[in-house]
Every structure is written in C-alpha cells, then in structure tokens.
Amino acid sequence: MSYSEAKERYAKLGVDVEAAMAKLRDVPVSLHCWQGDDVRGFDTDPSKPLTGGIQTTGNYPGRARTPEELMADIDEVLKLIPGKVKMNLHASYAIFEKGEWADRDKLEPKHFKKWVDFCRERGLGCDFNPTFFSHPKCDPLTLSSPNEETRRFWIDHGKASIRISQYLADELGGECVMNIWTGDGFKDVPGDRMGPRVRYREAIDEILSEPYDFNKVKPCVESKVFGIGVEAYTVGSAEFALSYAAANPGKCIPLMDNGHYHPTEVVSDKIPALLAFYPEIALHVTRPIRWDSDHVVLYDDETREIAREIVRCGGLEGRVKIALDYFDASINRVSAWTTGFRNMQKALLFALLQPDAEEKRLQDQGDFTALMVLQEELKTAPFGDVWDEYCRRQGKPLDGEWFPEIRKYEAAVLSKRV
Numbered sequence: 460m461s462y463s464e465a466k467e468r469y470a471k472l473g474v475d476v477e478a479a480m481a482k483l484r485d486v487p488v489s490l491h492c493w494q495g496d497d498v499r500g501f502d503t504d505p506s507k508p509l510t511g512g513i514q515t516t517g518n519y520p521g522r523a524r525t526p527e528e529l530m531a532d533i534d535e536v537l538k539l540i541p542g543k544v545k546m547n548l549h550a551s552y553a554i555f556e557k558g559e560w561a562d563r564d565k566l567e568p569k570h571f572k573k574w575v576d577f578c579r580e581r582g583l584g585c586d587f588n589p590t591f592f593s594h595p596k597c598d599p600l601t602l603s604s605p606n607e608e609t610r611r612f613w614i615d616h617g618k619a620s621i622r623i624s625q626y627l628a629d630e631l632g633g634e635c636v637m638n639i640w641t642g643d644g645f646k647d648v649p650g651d652r653m654g655p656r657v658r659y660r661e662a663i664d665e666i667l668s669e670p671y672d673f674n675k676v677k678p679c680v681e682s683k684v685f686g687i688g689v690e691a692y693t694v695g696s697a698e699f700a701l702s703y704a705a706a707n708p709g710k711c712i713p714l715m716d717n718g719h720y721h722p723t724e725v726v727s728d729k730i731p732a733l734l735a736f737y738p739e740i741a742l743h744v745t746r747p748i749r750w751d752s753d754h755v756v757l758y759d760d761e762t763r764e765i766a767r768e769i770v771r772c773g774g775l776e777g778r779v780k781i782a783l784d785y786f787d788a789s790i791n792r793v794s795a796w797t798t799g800f801r802n803m804q805k806a807l808l809f810a811l812l813q814p815d816a817e818e819k820r821l822q823d824q825g826d827f828t829a830l831m832v833l834q835e836e837l838k839t840a841p842f843g844d845v846w847d848e849y850c851r852r853q854g855k856p857l858d859g860e861w862f863p864e865i866r867k868y869e870a871a872v873l874s875k876r877v
C-alpha cells in the first residue's frame with residue numbers, strides 16, 4: 460500500500476497522519492552516550508569493573524575508547540535515525556586536556572566544552588547525569604554513606620553537576636534534564652533501613668541547594684528496585700523517589716526507568732498515575748528481560764503502550780521527558796543505538812496514529828466491545844507506509860536501508876579498533 464492510501468485509511472478513522480508526523484518531528488528524545496562504550500566513560504580506569512549494580516555483558520568488538528571514537532559513532536547513528544535528538548551525557552564522559560584530570564567533585568563546565576561544541580554543530584540539546592558509580596569513592600554507598608567524607612565528596616559531585624547542567628542549558632538552549640541515580644543499597648538484609656534513606660534525602664537537599672533555573676535545569680530522582688550485588692535493599696526505592704519529588708515541587712521531578720520495577724508492574728500504567736499529580740515527569744525507556752538487563756528497546760507491546768500513554772496524556776507537550784537507557788555489549792553498538800532510537804520513534808508515531816478521542820468516547824459510554832474491536836483492528840492498519848514516509852521526508856534511511864550502512868562502518872572503522 461502506498462503512503463497516500465495509508466493516509467486515507469487513517470483519515471477514515473479520524474486520524475490526521477500529516478499532523479502526527481509534524482508533531483513527532485519536534486519532540487526531543489535523548490540519546491544516551493553510554494551505549495557506545497559499555498558505560499565506561501573517560502575519567503576512570505576502563506579495566507575496573509562497573510559498580511552500582513549495573514552490568515554490561517558481551518565483548519563485541521568496536522567499543523569506543525576515546526571521545527573522538529564515541530563522537531564518530533554517534534555521528535554514524537545520527538545519519539540513520541529520524542526525529543529530534545537530544546544528547547544525554549554522564550559526568551564520567553568529561554573530556555580533559557592532555558595531562559589534565561579532575562575528580563568528580565571538582566568537575567567544571569569547561570570539561571564539557573567539547574560536548575557543547577559537538578551538540579551545537581549538530582543542533583542538539585543536551586541532558587546530563589552525575590555519575591555516582593564505578594569510582595573508588597563508592598564505599599560502596601555514595602550519597603547515603605554513613606561516612607561523612609564519602610558523602611561530602613558525592614554531594615560536591617552533585618553540586619558540580621547542577622552547575623554543568625545549567626551551563627549545558629545556557630549554551631545549547633532548551634532544558635537540561637539532570638538525573639540523580641545511585642546504586643546505593645545492600646546485598647543482604649540491612650540492620651538499618653531508614654538511616655541511609657534519611658541521609659540520602661538530606662544529601663539531595665544539599666545538592667539542590669546549589670542555584671539553578673528550574674525552567675532550564677530539571678533535576679530528577681530515579682528509583683530502582685534492586686541491582687546485581689544490591690539485592691536486598693535499595694536506598695532510592697520507588698516510594699523514596701516519588702515522595703522526594705512530591706515533597707519538592709518546583710525543584711525536582713520523578714524519573715521512572717521501566718527496568719526498575721517488579722516484572723508484572725508496567726510503567727505505561729504509572730505514567731497517567733503520576734501525571735495526575737506531577738506537572739512533569741521523566742522516563743528512561745529500556746527493555747528489561749527478567750531483571751534490569753538494559754536490552755535494546757524493541758518495537759514491542761510495552762514500548763508502544765508507554766508511547767500511547769505519553770501521547771494521550773499530553774506528554775509530548777513537554778510534560779514527559781523521554782530518554783533511552785540501555786547498553787548491550789554483545790552486538791554492534793552503533794546498531795544497538797540505531798535500533799532502539801528508531802523503535803522509540805516508531806512507537807511514538809504509532810501512538811500518534813491511534814484514534815484516542817474515539818477510544819475515550821467508547822470507554823466513557825461503556826462500549827467495551829467496540830473498544831476492543833477498534834483497538835485490535837488498528838494493529839494491522841498500514842502503519843509501515845506512514846513510518847517509511849516519516850523517514851523519507853527527513854532524508855533518513857527506511858527500514859532495510861540503514862543496516863548495510865552500519866556493516867560498512869563496522870568494516871571500515873569499528874573492526875579496526877583492536
């Protein structure tokens with residue numbers, strides 16, 4: 460079926476395909492720099508293991524080892540994905556001059572100048588994350604540590620990150636979403652569950668006492684259920700993070716990562732629940748398989764359902780900040796990035812092509828039979844033709860066209876990294 464026929468088919472259902480494509484083009488989705496190098500960054504010894512309960516598995520050749528390599532790989536991805544991209548950096552990706560190094564509590568905006576240049580040249584905004592893991596000062600706790608000196612170091616890192624986030628927003632325009640996540644927690648049954656949480660709360664209070672413009676810098680608190688080696692207790696649990704954000708309106712917003720809940724819970728259902736209370740929320744879109752495994756985002760049921768809730772709750776008007784968060788080291792990393800980003804775009808476009816008003820009407824009238832029939836039939840509507848058109852209009856490759864490009868890049872560039 461051609462695009463014009465698909466457009467007509469959707470029009471019969473009351474869906475304006477042109478408006479859907481136009482809307483999606485302007486919605487920023489954050490592309491996480493950490494897929495390109497297995498979350499290593501540039502400020503610590505790459506031979507040391509990751510800590511904080513996160514893990515990458517696999518050793519597919521071609522991992523980016525320097526800022527130049529990582530930027531080249533991101534450029535390759537940017538050629539292959541439609542939609543509005545925003546970069547998402549971790550503090551550990553600071554770029555130092557030759558012979559220079561600064562510890563995380565001493566990081567400055569200038570250590571991200573090269574990223575600002577990179578983003579500006581490409582017309583991208585930028586999000587930021589303090590890095591509270593994979594560092595000798597994790598004892599293993601960070602912001603919730605009982606050790607005063609440890610806690611001070613990480614609070615100072617958080618404050619430095621606020622200043623860097625403000626710099627990124629000022630230089631690049633738009634908002635800088637600054638996400639606070641720590642892997643703080645215990646492998647086994649704690650003797651004190653509240654102490655670390657109170658210290659964590661006070662530490663975030665201190666970080667957020669650093670001045671910033673909340674219209675531009677959006678600090679978030681990301682919760683988690685457990686991590687590898689941190690199975691029994693997580694300081695920043697769901698209740699902790701939501702309560703923190705609720706208690707600090709105008710200062711910080713909650714962030715949900717869909718790998719961070721029990722397996723029968725779904726973030727799609729939590730989006731409207733939070734939006735009933737919070738003006739703004741942030742998301743990490745990932746794909747958990749049995750645990751927070753951070754597999755590449757697929758065009759699957761839950762990704763579509765997350766996209767549908769973002770769309771029908773008015774999230775595309777800025778209320779929902781969308782970021783990707785996954786890292787697979789067992790496959791070509793440029794392909795992993797491209798696949799996940801394209802799938803998020805697909806899910807959002809699919810969501811924009813659903814007859815939301817009609818579905819709501821049917822539900823409110825109690826016609827659940829018609830609602831089911833409509834929802835099911837929409838699944839085989841000619842979505843692929845609209846997706847192709849969306850890519851074509853942005854001068855980006857269609858499905859079937861981009862992977863050969865990555866194979867070429869792999870042969871010419873990635874395979875030479877040994």
Ligand code: RNT
Binds near residue numbers: 493513681716784
């Ligand atoms: C870890 C969290 C966190 C990290 C990134 C690298 O479980 O999801 O968001 O993945 O900050």
Ligand code: ZN
Binds near residue numbers: 681716784
């Ligand atoms: Zn996350």
